[in-house]
Amino acid sequence: MALVELDNITKSFSGIRALSGVNFALQAGEVHALVGENGAGKSTLMRVLGGEMRPDHGTVSINGEPVRLTGPIDAIRRGISIIHQEMALAPDLSVAENIFLGELPARIGWGELRRKARALINRLGFDIPPGALVSELSVAHQQVVEIAKALSREARVIVFDEPTAVLSMGDAQRLLDIIRNLRAEGVGIVYISHRLDEIFAISDRISVLKDGRNVDVVTPDKATVDDLIRMMVGRPLSQMFGEKPPTTIGDVLLKVTDLDLPNGVGGVSFELRKGEVVGLGGLVGSGRSEVARAIFGADPIRLGAIELHGKPFRPRNPKQAVARGVNLVPEDRKGQGIVLDMEIAKNMTMAKTGPVTTLGFFRAARERKVVDGLIQSLRVKLGHPSDPVSSLSGGNQQKIVLAKWFHSGGDVVLLDEPTRGVDVGAKTEIYSLIHRLAAEGKALLIISSEHAELFGLCDRVLVMGEGRLRGELRPDDYSEENLLTLSIGAAAQDRQEALA
Amino acid sequence: QEECRVGIAMYTLGAPYFAAQEATARKTAEEAGCTVRSADGQNDMVKQIGDIEDMVAAGINILIVNPRDAQGLIPAVNSASAQGVHVVAIDSTLDPSADFITQIQSSNQANGELVGAWLADHLEGQPANIALLSGSQGNLVGRDRRLGVLRGLLDAMITDYGSAEVNILGQGWGGWATDGGLTAMEDLLTAHPNINVVLGENDSMVLGARAALQAAGRLDEVVLVAAADGQKEALELIKTGDYGVTGLNNPNEIARKAVEVGLQALNGELPEDMPKLTFTEPAAITQENVDEFYDPESLF
Amino acid sequence: MTDDAANVGGHRATDSRAITEGRLSARRIFAQFGTFAIFIVLVLLASTQSDVFLSERNIMNVLRQMSGIGIMAIGMLFVVLTRGIDLSVGSIAALGAVSSALLIQQYPLPVAIGMVVALGAICGAISGFLVAFLRLPAFVITLAMMTAARGFALILSNGQPVMPGADGAPLSAFGTSFTFGFPNPALLMFALFAVAFLVLNYSRFGRIVKAIGSNEEAVRLSGIAVSWHVMAVYVISGALASIAGILVTARSGVGSAQVGVAAELDVIAAVVIGGASLMGGRGGVINTFIGVMILGVIGNIMNLAGVPGYHQQVYLGVIIVAAVVMQHGTSFLRR
Amino acid sequence: MTDDAANVGGHRATDSRAITEGRLSARRIFAQFGTFAIFIVLVLLASTQSDVFLSERNIMNVLRQMSGIGIMAIGMLFVVLTRGIDLSVGSIAALGAVSSALLIQQYPLPVAIGMVVALGAICGAISGFLVAFLRLPAFVITLAMMTAARGFALILSNGQPVMPGADGAPLSAFGTSFTFGFPNPALLMFALFAVAFLVLNYSRFGRIVKAIGSNEEAVRLSGIAVSWHVMAVYVISGALASIAGILVTARSGVGSAQVGVAAELDVIAAVVIGGASLMGGRGGVINTFIGVMILGVIGNIMNLAGVPGYHQQVYLGVIIVAAVVMQHGTSFLRR
């Protein structure tokens, strides 16, 4: 008998079908993966399971018994916990309180609460101070708090909605271990991710959704990555990373020497050349974003020199960087990359208004032409350019950020996790865009926690560890092991030297 | 006889004095068979100008106005008069260059002189160490009142004793209200231990100051003096000797008179020699004469 | 499942996008329409309460009375769009009223007016600097400016109303007369609303201001000097408040430091009744204008209908709630 | 990748985390300490300006004068923690002042007080309902309540001060006398602050209130009835404002509808000077108390030092800015 069963679920949002007759079943002690493109309805299906939304049609059964979930609390009481795509924690409260938020006693005994929280966190193999505020934690640790929260409710079903989108390889690996342990304890797990390697590593079964319908349910041993991609996208994607067009690598565009930042990142020196695609790898927290942000003028620089086109460059804010042709695609798309409720067109022209304005006023026709050109050239799938960006899928939102800099036309483009939370189809398009930029003679720096992506795209990969630049990998040396050895090994050596 | 429609434009109804004034004007007009509308300017000159415009648009033919600003209301009043409304100003000064029939008010100057003289008498040649309780900053009536009393006090001291020692130890702002007077007095009492006179620009604040003195146990050392108004509660205390003196500023009297003048004007019965300024009879209300003024039925 | 099925699904996605737009713009239209609807309902109600309400004379009265609030509401809208708030507008208006009456006596009219507007802009710049560059909370900073500017106005005027004397005649003439049948202050308000409309909807500046309220960090990381733009909206608000103050002097013929007490509350109420969100990013010029008119009509009809003073306040509260309920009507009915 | 590698990575993360947390709690301490520091600086400055400033009598005066603002600030803190605002506190205090003076003449003292507090709570419940359940903007709703409650107080009192007469004697006695050397109103304020401290830090309710301002959605998804909690904070604010109003009647012996005009601004300023964020989630009871005392000391010392009235306002503005700069000092120095 299935632990939970979703039968023929249909859900519309004022007329748009998000789910049409979806079936889904989960056994105890099983990891059931759910995959599909952005907007396929994965999160919506799980919201139905979590009692956050009532389906228009269809039934939810728990232990074979049809139930009518009245709300999230009802689902929680029945042992269903959802770890959301958008983190559902209160940042101003402590770890312990967040874990027990739904079942705080009327009078709080802090000692007791912290003890219980510590026990739960330790059970997951982590050591996070239960009195720390959640806002002080790294994203990975926040994720752990979310899991602890689910455990505290003695959940028998835990849904992970893209838990690793914000995690490094190492932390993702630890999370998969936690999930395996939970499975061994008999918990049923739904696992949603756009990282197909993880899906194959952990799941017992894989359900594919497309446009709110079931496509198929497969087991990992009977399907290949290509099979999954074809089911999700509707066509085969033989060449994920595409072919980098032959470009001549030219002069040095950006030269960074001994960059040292106030937050402990330091000793960073490298060069970017015209037409080059350079990767920046390392674990989360190794300081990669900080380097990119500093070069972009978003964060202060303590020491060191940057040269751009052979001339000194020390941006004090992003405005100065943009003026000199340095662009940044930030890691947090919704928080930093786009203005969600502003029109698509306006987002695209935001960084460079000169060509579409006269005396500070927009010329509608000119702007329209520029925007149409960008939409065509980046193949953005949208309804109308005057829709808000929030109406787009994640991949297309990311294309808007790219379009903004495409239009602005800088020579140095820094891309921080450009494919985070983006489905495979959109990913390949973003990759081909990156190639195009390189072919146009721009210099690109790509930060990614997906090592395959770095290896597939880049001419060489710089590796950071603990805030230092640890070395560089050439295509011949490309392997996950080499990357991790550089990133962590060098750090371990440092530590040993310090002890000696 | 023309149908009578009265508009009462008070610059505020946010103090008992003005509430009483409005009520009396309303009652008097209604008793004379008029329809009445009134507006609360909420201390805002711009709102009061708007109130008058609205009333004129609504078709009043008599306007009783207690103006927020002597100059600022001139255009509104002139425009009302130009449209045939008979305008009477009450209480707060309206610039005489404006086009209205007459201004009816008590004389802060005359009242102040009487109150000041009483105080000089009461102090019997001792120096006056005064804690001053003022209403609101930039208020001209308050200024007239305090200067009126001080002028009377100085004059009487010089006349009676040939010298005058008057120390203003501090000025507190009480917002014309009882609790404001209370708070202001607490700070003044702390800063200045040798106060022997509390001089307030109205009774409400002095009543508040009295609570502060009582709490500090210093009621006996200090005489309570208000430049105005003759509020019922103050009169009760004057009667029992617990409050020195207050100036007569009867809102009911002023309001009644204003409506009467307005009606005369409407009926074309205005005396030829109507002056632009009509003062009510000045008086300092003390324990001796308080019974003449005390009316337990009064609103104020 | 076949590729075909998947493709059919693909089309569906495109269809659903189209529907989404329909739905969104319907909601957007309602947001616009909601404010209009309230206004229309109020006007209809008002005209049943008094037959002079719809007279030309009364309409002109309302327009003239609301011109100051309206002009300040423009500045407040810009501030509110950036997620800020400006509590100092009433006090800066007082400073504008006093200083215009003072300066007009010493300088030619245009120079004096320029100086007064600059003074308001400087007050705004001080608040704006502290909010934009030092990231201090706008509520407290502009509250402090509200106190300080009022104090400054009182000091300048020595607490007395300032008479501009004969020098004030041209200003008074402007403030009390009509052009094309409209009171001049109302025409000035119209003109400023028109400029604001163009700036907010068609200029780079306006677009950035709106974007800042939605996602400041994204704007900063697009290479735009966010802080300067934020500071600018306070400068605009200060300058407009000064103009509102000058208008009071023009209408009343005297510069008083008592002008605009608690006006900030009316101004903010007008902006919010017009559908702007204090959380930034949402709000429009036309709706703000209607918000101002809604407030004006409420006050006017209660005066016309002869509602006694104290009761006016209770009604005002109830009507404001009703207006906001209508304004936000859809959002909670949908839940 | 090996498990070992992953673990090493994990450890490093933990290490840097420990450092991170250390740094942040230093910041947290500064936030706490910042408010204290301002207070200490002010007290030191004040004591050089007047030798009576540190006298017991003066300290008691300040405590008593600030008791009303302090009690309202408690309610405001709860509201602000949920991301709300309550502009109606001053008016509800007026309603409390008037209705206590009226009811005390007809009912036994405890019954009358209970009724008055309930009246304030009902006003709060109306605003709270509209804000929490209909999701209307708190600023405008409580602005409407501010207008309406004041109007109601004026109607009840007919614009006149209400004398409770002999029935008011016990209340007056309470309001004007001392216990353990402290004025009773101040003791009541202390007690309410203590209760608030316990509620905010040691009760389920308090933590949920804080969590709502921090991430409302997270609280909702934990199966907690967010709307009821939001409504509750307005009820608390209303009830406390009523109590503040009763205290004014107790201290002054009359119930006046003029109580608490513009008090909401002082109350909000106190809460923000105490470091609370109007964006919700951040703020503490002790810091709020210090914020109240900072405001009290500023006003008091200017009175003691005899600063002329108009200049007081300018100074007040400057000191508030200075206090906020110190309060937020670290955050912009870091940039």
Ligand SMILES: Nc1ncnc2c1ncn2[C@@H]1O[C@H](COP(=O)(O)OP(=O)(O)OP(=O)(O)O)[C@@H](O)[C@H]1O
């Ligand atoms: N609250 C909502 N209101 C309106 N439409 C919604 C809502 N939630 C989801 N949708 C729509 O339903 C569809 C499915 O969305 P859902 O979030 O379930 O996708 P997903 O598979 O989780 O995508 P992703 O991989 O990007 O997270 C989308 O078209 C989305 O726009």
Ligand SMILES: Nc1ncnc2c1ncn2[C@@H]1O[C@H](COP(=O)(O)OP(=O)(O)OP(=O)(O)O)[C@@H](O)[C@H]1O
């Ligand atoms: N919220 C924070 N507060 C303080 N320090 C932080 C915070 N987040 C990160 N750091 C510090 O900054 C440095 C780099 O962190 P970050 O996680 O952004 O690196 P990254 O390599 O860019 O990771 P990502 O893969 O997420 O881009 C680390 O030393 C970390 O301790």
Ligand SMILES: [Mg+2]
């Ligand atoms: Mg999703």
Ligand SMILES: [Mg+2]
């Ligand atoms: Mg990072």
